[in-house]
Each structure stands twice: as C-alpha cells, then as structure tokens.
Amino acid sequence: MVSDFFFPQPGGVESHIYQLSSKLIDRGHKVIIITHNYEGRTGVRYLTNGLKVYHVPFFVIYRSTTFPTVFSFFPIFRNIVIRERIEIVHGHGSLSNLGHEAILHARAMGLRTVFTDHSLFGFADATSILTNKLLKFVLSDVDHVICVSHTCKENTVLRASLDPLMVSVIPNAVVAENFRPLNYVEPSPAPPLGETNGHPFGTAPAAVPHHQLGPHDPITIVVISRLFQNKGTDLLTAAIPRILENHTNTRFIIAGDGPKGIDLEQMIEQNVLQDRVEMIGPVRHEEVRDVMVRGHIYLHPSLTEAFGTVIVEAASCGLYVVCTQVGGIPEVLPSHMTVFARPEEDDIVAATGRAIAALRAGRVRTDKFHEQVKNMYSWTNVAKRTERVYHGISGAIGEAEFYGYEIAGAAPAGGQARSGVRSFALIDRLKRYYGCGEWAGKLFCLCIVLDYLLFLALEFWYPRADIDICRDWPRKAVENGGRDSSKDGGKDGVK
Incomplete structure (x- = not known):
C-alpha cells in the first residue's frame, strides 16, 4: 500500500488503508505500507498485527503531499519492493504523489498494480484539469481501479477515460x-440448543x-x-x-x-x-x-x-x-x-x-x-472483495469470472476488446500512453522510456543479489481454512 496519507495524520484515506491492510493480514497475506515521514516518524515502524510501515524522508509541500519528483523515489522504492518480495502495488488517493509514482515504477519492474480513488474532482477549474491529466497518465497502465462509491466510479471513469469494466466499487466500512x-x-449469549429463553431467535438483541x-x-x-x-x-x-x-x-x-x-x-x-x-x-x-x-x-x-x-x-x-x-x-x-x-x-x-x-x-x-x-458495513467484507481484485489481475481467477465475460474472445456492446491482464512489454505500455493526447502522449512516452532506462541502470549498479531479504512477521492462518503461510517463510499471498 502506497500513499502520502497515513497515520499519524487522521483522515478517511488513512483509516481505510490501515483497516484494509490489517484485515488482509488476518486473511494470511503480507502487507507493508509506504508513506512519507512525519515529525518524529522516519524509517520503519511496526503497528498492531505486524503491519510494517516505511516512512520515507521526502519533502512535504501541501496538506501532507510530497513534492513530485517522478524519478527520485524509484531507487528507494525498488529497494523496499525487492527486500519485502512484493508482488502487487496498491496506490491510494488522486492527490498522492507517492501513490502515483509507485504505480509508475511498479509497472517498470513488472509488478501488478491497483489504484483506489477516494475523492471527486470537477472538470472545469485549473486544479481539476491538471489533476485529471495526471490521473489519466498514471491509470493508462494500471491493472485495475477501485472506487469507494458508484458516483466516484463514474467520476473516475470520465476523468481518466477508463473502461468501466476495469473499475470496481468497494465502499469504505466502519469498525462498529x-x-x-x-x-x-x-447482546445476551445464545442459550443451549433448543432453548429460546423467551426470544424467538434464541438471543436477545443488543x-x-x-x-x-x-x-x-x-x-x-x-x-x-x-x-x-x-x-x-x-x-x-x-x-x-x-x-x-x-x-x-x-x-x-x-x-x-x-x-x-x-x-x-x-x-x-x-x-x-x-x-x-x-x-x-x-x-x-x-x-x-x-x-x-x-x-x-x-x-x-x-x-x-x-x-x-x-x-x-x-x-x-x-x-x-x-x-x-x-x-x-x-x-x-x-x-x-x-x-x-x-x-x-x-x-x-x-x-x-x-x-x-x-x-x-x-x-x-x-x-x-x-x-x-x-x-x-464490515472491513472483513471489504478485504475479501479487494482480495478478489488481486486474484483477478494476477490470473488466479479467470477473466470470465472476474470481468463477467470472456474478454479475449468477445467485447461488450459498443466496447473494444482487450486483454484482462495488462502486458509488461515496453512497446505495449508505450502504445497505451501514446493515446493520452497529441502532446501529452509523447511526453508520457518519454517519461516511461526514461523510467525504464533508470530501472535498467539500477539493476546494473545495484544488483538484486546485493539487497538483503527481510524476514517476514509470523502470519496468521488464512480465515478460509488455508495453511499458515508463516511456516514457509511467507512466500504465498504477498501483497
């Protein structure tokens, strides 16, 4: 999970990331969070349930948002991803610079990506126009998008020119x-079987x-x-x-x-x-x-x-x-x-x-x-639905089951056929970015090429073999009856 917005700052996005991460850990996955540093918090912190947080020291310019650099975040991001053996990168927030850059770099590294949009933007003022162009740039190559409401989905699809089928609606929740x-x-405890204690359902309601x-x-x-x-x-x-x-x-x-x-x-x-x-x-x-x-x-x-x-x-x-x-x-x-x-x-x-x-x-x-x-509302339900998105983009479930029809064989009415799993080939990525605008498309392609060259340079100067692999926090057994992944070094279900 990558976002500029996380604890100790209070807020809806911050709470969403924490609760979702905690429930995914309960379901047997490994989750780490990357955010910027706060006063008194720099480096690595462990939260409840073994949730690891990387507080990266980056310059904050406005409302807890870091200064956009495009490329300077790549070296430390690559190091964290390799150390933690990450397979899926999940960015949060349309105004989160770290979230957008993480998705860009993750695609260069051959990782699956998901983006969650938590906000609404207009189409007329200068701020919205620039934000929407940035969102279109980042989401041109993302594997799947999650929105917290149907109104948010409609807004995001229009802003980023997305195929509605690659956008899911998964709401927030609350720990009641x-x-x-x-x-x-x-509520009073349930009585022994056969006894109703005067209540038709056996338990007096709270x-x-x-x-x-x-x-x-x-x-x-x-x-x-x-x-x-x-x-x-x-x-x-x-x-x-x-x-x-x-x-x-x-x-x-x-x-x-x-x-x-x-x-x-x-x-x-x-x-x-x-x-x-x-x-x-x-x-x-x-x-x-x-x-x-x-x-x-x-x-x-x-x-x-x-x-x-x-x-x-x-x-x-x-x-x-x-x-x-x-x-x-x-x-x-x-x-x-x-x-x-x-x-x-x-x-x-x-x-x-x-x-x-x-x-x-x-x-x-x-x-x-x-x-x-x-x-x-239940965060466990939110985690299950998000987990299904992860399975869909990684190929663990078929396209017909995930999208509702066989994407490779048929297209929706009025739509254009496409593959449900995005290709990592550089030429395919450039084709997706080139269609973002007459001038913007060329600029986006230039950024992608430079990002890929930086990735190759990092692979040469700082080989993966020189990066130590972190030991995983002992994880819980999967709720649905799966084995305890902590016994095998945590190689399964890494998010």
Missing part, C-alpha cells in the same frame, strides 16, 4: 464495535435504551471535520447562528482544525455564542466516538464527498445525520437515518430544523442505528 452508542447493551426528547430537552449537534472550504466550513459558519436562533435549547460541538477555523472563531465572537458553540480542536481517531456520543445530531455540510466514512461512524453511535446531497453521500446510509440538504445555507438550516423536530416528536428511533450499521 469502536463506535457504540453511549448506553449500548451487549439495545440502546430509547429516550424520546421532549420539547424543552437540550439537543447537541456535533460536527467533526477538517475545516477546509471543500468540507463546507463556510456553509457551517453561516448556518450556525441561524440554527441557534431558531432553536433556543440547542448547542454545537465542533471538532477538527484547518485554515477555516479562524472564521468559525470570529463568528462565535461576533454573535456571542461562546456558551452554545464548543470548539475542541483536532481529535485523534480513537477519540471520535467519545465526542459523537455527546450529541444527538451529526451535521455534515461537505461540498464534495466520494463516500463520507464519518457519517457512518456517526450513525453507528446513534446520531441522526444531516448531510448535503452531494457526491456519493446518498449511497452511504438509508433514508431513515439521514436528512438530506442541498449545499446551500438556507437548505442546511431547514434540514437541521426538520431533524430536530423529528427527534423531539419521536419519529426517529436512533437506538436501532448501531445494529443496522453493523450489519451493513
């Missing part, structure tokens, strides 16, 4: 056990004592977000005074930091809301649940979102979710858990008012949310 409501009750809010009970609205423009902080700044004016017995708790935090602080001072709006600053991911259970409603005013893991965590904690109807958010939770609003100040104020009224009238049973979210 870490996001339990405040008064959550564990429950959260339901308390209907009265017309004068205080309501707390929680916001946990990076305070950036794309997260809707400007909308939040404008909406909070109006919400508090319309609903007297209501207060806000805001967690997170960012450049827009100063706007929130000025709004609080101008409207004298210090006793009704609490700003607690950045919180660690393990502290998010403790903040959420202090509230009744979770407000998510984001302007763009591919998935929105935080709203799943909020629902798991028993909060009624008010969120903007943008990106992949409508796909995340069922309608009875959410109130949708357009990304406009007036609509956010109105939607929050509807949510408050619904809670006070007892029309929403938030005590049922946790068990429902627990049944909907």
Whole structure:
C-alpha cells in the first residue's frame, strides 16, 4: 500500500488503508505500507498485527503531499519492493504523489498494480484539469481501479477515460464495535440448543435504551471535520447562528482544525455564542466516538464527498445525520437515518430544523442505528472483495469470472476488446500512453522510456543479489481454512 496519507495524520484515506491492510493480514497475506515521514516518524515502524510501515524522508509541500519528483523515489522504492518480495502495488488517493509514482515504477519492474480513488474532482477549474491529466497518465497502465462509491466510479471513469469494466466499487466500512452508542447493551449469549429463553431467535438483541426528547430537552449537534472550504466550513459558519436562533435549547460541538477555523472563531465572537458553540480542536481517531456520543445530531455540510466514512461512524453511535446531497453521500446510509440538504445555507438550516423536530416528536428511533450499521458495513467484507481484485489481475481467477465475460474472445456492446491482464512489454505500455493526447502522449512516452532506462541502470549498479531479504512477521492462518503461510517463510499471498 502506497500513499502520502497515513497515520499519524487522521483522515478517511488513512483509516481505510490501515483497516484494509490489517484485515488482509488476518486473511494470511503480507502487507507493508509506504508513506512519507512525519515529525518524529522516519524509517520503519511496526503497528498492531505486524503491519510494517516505511516512512520515507521526502519533502512535504501541501496538506501532507510530497513534492513530485517522478524519478527520485524509484531507487528507494525498488529497494523496499525487492527486500519485502512484493508482488502487487496498491496506490491510494488522486492527490498522492507517492501513490502515483509507485504505480509508475511498479509497472517498470513488472509488478501488478491497483489504484483506489477516494475523492471527486470537477472538470472545469485549473486544479481539476491538471489533476485529471495526471490521473489519466498514471491509470493508462494500471491493472485495475477501485472506487469507494458508484458516483466516484463514474467520476473516475470520465476523468481518466477508463473502461468501466476495469473499475470496481468497494465502499469504505466502519469498525462498529469502536463506535457504540453511549448506553449500548451487549447482546445476551445464545442459550443451549433448543432453548429460546423467551426470544424467538434464541438471543436477545443488543439495545440502546430509547429516550424520546421532549420539547424543552437540550439537543447537541456535533460536527467533526477538517475545516477546509471543500468540507463546507463556510456553509457551517453561516448556518450556525441561524440554527441557534431558531432553536433556543440547542448547542454545537465542533471538532477538527484547518485554515477555516479562524472564521468559525470570529463568528462565535461576533454573535456571542461562546456558551452554545464548543470548539475542541483536532481529535485523534480513537477519540471520535467519545465526542459523537455527546450529541444527538451529526451535521455534515461537505461540498464534495466520494463516500463520507464519518457519517457512518456517526450513525453507528446513534446520531441522526444531516448531510448535503452531494457526491456519493446518498449511497452511504438509508433514508431513515439521514436528512438530506442541498449545499446551500438556507437548505442546511431547514434540514437541521426538520431533524430536530423529528427527534423531539419521536419519529426517529436512533437506538436501532448501531445494529443496522453493523450489519451493513464490515472491513472483513471489504478485504475479501479487494482480495478478489488481486486474484483477478494476477490470473488466479479467470477473466470470465472476474470481468463477467470472456474478454479475449468477445467485447461488450459498443466496447473494444482487450486483454484482462495488462502486458509488461515496453512497446505495449508505450502504445497505451501514446493515446493520452497529441502532446501529452509523447511526453508520457518519454517519461516511461526514461523510467525504464533508470530501472535498467539500477539493476546494473545495484544488483538484486546485493539487497538483503527481510524476514517476514509470523502470519496468521488464512480465515478460509488455508495453511499458515508463516511456516514457509511467507512466500504465498504477498501483497
């Protein structure tokens, strides 16, 4: 797994990489993570479950993204890949420089590659145009792409001109056990066979004592977000005074930091809301649940979102979710858990008012949310589906099974036949890049040729035989009944 975005920085991409890697290890695979260094973290670190992280010392320029160099990352990347006997390189994040460069270099080394897109981008502004051209460059030669929602898939297919069949949708998930409501009750153990203990299914379900809010009970609205423009902080700044004016017995708790935090602080001072709006600053991911259970409603005013893991965590904690109807958010939770609003100040104020009224009238049973979210989302399921992608690109399962039809023999309606497994031959790679544009295609081909020449130079100056092979961390037996791969030196299932 390669990305600029990883712990100790909090965030959805960071959590996704960690949880997915941990579950793949549980399934008997070897997983390492490559990211840049953070303050106090340089070199190799081991996390829980034997997950190894390489913190590479690279210059960070903006929002934890390293300076793009194209070629300087190759020597250390090659060294790590050979030392760890990597077979598949999985990059994460459209704005992750390390992820893009790793995919480029991995293809030069003859490794299978996967890319996961976690975000949405437009098509008109300069930033989006440049990002989309970069994405088209990198994904021209990738084996498979994963998106976290169907909206994200449509966006990525259009931005990078991809064949939709080579893009899978695998959503994020949540560790429901870490996001339990405040008064959550564990389900009672199953009785002996034949006894039902008064319950038709033999086990009393877990429950959260339901308390209907009265017309004068205080309501707390929680916001946990990076305070950036794309997260809707400007909308939040404008909406909070109006919400508090319309609903007297209501207060806000805001967690997170960012450049827009100063706007929130000025709004609080101008409207004298210090006793009704609490700003607690950045919180660690393990502290998010403790903040959420202090509230009744979770407000998510984001302007763009591919998935929105935080709203799943909020629902798991028993909060009624008010969120903007943008990106992949409508796909995340069922309608009875959410109130949708357009990304406009007036609509956010109105939607929050509807949510408050619904809670006070007892029309929403938030005590049922946790068990429902627990049944909907699972990182184990995400790992199994990602593992299937790995098997598909490596040839462990046939093309007909992986893609749904025999790619080599037939093409989809209106489509063009292609091989499901990408060729590593340099001439075939150049053909794929040449079609990226009249001028860009030639520039991309030049980059690929230089990258391949650098690879040959490294193979000559620093032979593989001179690179020590790392011993693998003892791994667990595969969940589906496979043998324990730690007994044979970890030669199977390396990711």
